[in-house]
Amino acid sequence: MGEADGGSESRVDGIPASEVPDGVTESEVEVLRAMQVPTQRIIAIGLVLWLVALVVTLVVPALHEGERSWWPWGCVAGFVLGSIGFLYVRRGRGNAHDAG
Known part of the structure; x- marks a missing residue:
């Protein structure tokens, strides 16, 4: 993927667009948050x-x-x-x- 394909764009969840598998939409990626523990x-x-x-x-x-x-x-x-x-x-x- 080159610049025209969005290979260097970073998404909201921090995953570069080039590392998202084909066929996976933005809404299917779950953002993980740190768990609070005592x-x-x-x-x-x-x-x-x-x-x-x-x-x-x-x-x-x-x-x-x-x-x-x-x-x-x-x-x-x-x-x-x-x-x-x-x-x-x-x-x-x-x-x-x-x-x-």
């Missing part, structure tokens, strides 16, 4: 789950002895990294400003 709530639930996992691994001796001695530290790492992510989203920096 990001802070999701992160908070994850933090609670990491704490529950930590308590379980510390209470049940079979889950923190021998080759599984690193499991509690994995829970601690998950909680610490999740806390950093929660603070980042809560402060609203960068792309996280629209999250939550």
Whole structure:
């Protein structure tokens, strides 16, 4: 397609006209929008789950002895990294400003 065919035109939905398959009309193309999710709530639930996992691994001796001695530290790492992510989203920096 050349310039005369509209090969460089951009449509409302951002798809170049040259990339629309033959036989597809403008009304048949659906515009997708970003889904709003409660990001802070999701992160908070994850933090609670990491704490529950930590308590379980510390209470049940079979889950923190021998080759599984690193499991509690994995829970601690998950909680610490999740806390950093929660603070980042809560402060609203960068792309996280629209999250939550």
